[in-house]
Amino acid sequence: MDIDYIKENYRFETLNGKHDLSDFKCESDDLTDFLKDDALTQQKSKLSLTKLVMCDDTVVGYVSLLTDTILLKDIREGDTKHDIKDQLNITSKKRKLPAIKIGRLALDEKYTRNGLGSEILMSILFNVKNIAENNVGLRFVTVEGYARAYKFYTRNNFINLKKDDDKIKEKLDIIIEKDPEKTFYLYIDLRVLE
Template structure:
């Protein structure tokens, strides 16, 4: 294992391939030391350190830390959600669901799990770890859908700066944002990289 020691004895950078082979998920508790975690977003840092545990205790979300050895390399916060049938873009999928549910209204809401927050420590960002973790989360959700509770979709309110990251992993934006994204995404990222867009993924793409 390659370990690079910085001036701060409490801060170090592990080899990214070592992390990919050895990371694990741990549910956030009051025993975890969050002080050294820092990603590129102050909002995501503040959520983890100030709000995540309180909200978790209130059953409003569940935060999983991505751990490698004793280091927090990232985190993901999950909660339940729904997707209105009318927002499903693929017409064949929409019609199949309507047939299965024996409904005609597009107002029906479909069960989903939402990625409320997702962050990778800046020491390990832009090295493929985010993709590795996201796919692991998605397959874990797929297993839950197969063995524990019925759900079909994963949703996320992704930052504009992360829009392409999510679409590269089969997430789809809502139709209402099409023109804005097509014409102005670069401008939006420059002006406000943390502006959010609602996206969803059909778990069947993982089959």
């Protein structure tokens, strides 16, 4: 299937038992297995919600979303942190702030490395931003991204926690080579989308 066609015609559908997932395979067995074996069970248990990225009748990818919080102390120093502290008159570093977490995000391996993932991620972020503006208060989107996906998320304006700076600067390529599924916690302030 042509990537430009997919970019113009993909849609999100909530996972259900009628979807055929047999042909879906991404670069991570863990992410493939989650979709095929666990996503629907978790959804039925109200632990996460999985949206399939569909083009025509083909499962191109998926995203699994759930609620989360981020500690104020984990947000990098700067305008965002100072705005929140000033607006809410917060002094506790342990204050939790509401977030939506991307629990899993994956594309079928046939459709990777061509900008489709970034486009889908931006669509997800704008959908979450719409929810934040119209349905429930939240300001951040979080993800525990695999080391091999770290650069993908940072290219899309996600920020790692300060505590991981040294590991990432000095050892990211080594980590990707030795343990590509090691996770790093990253976040984005939805206000960057304004």
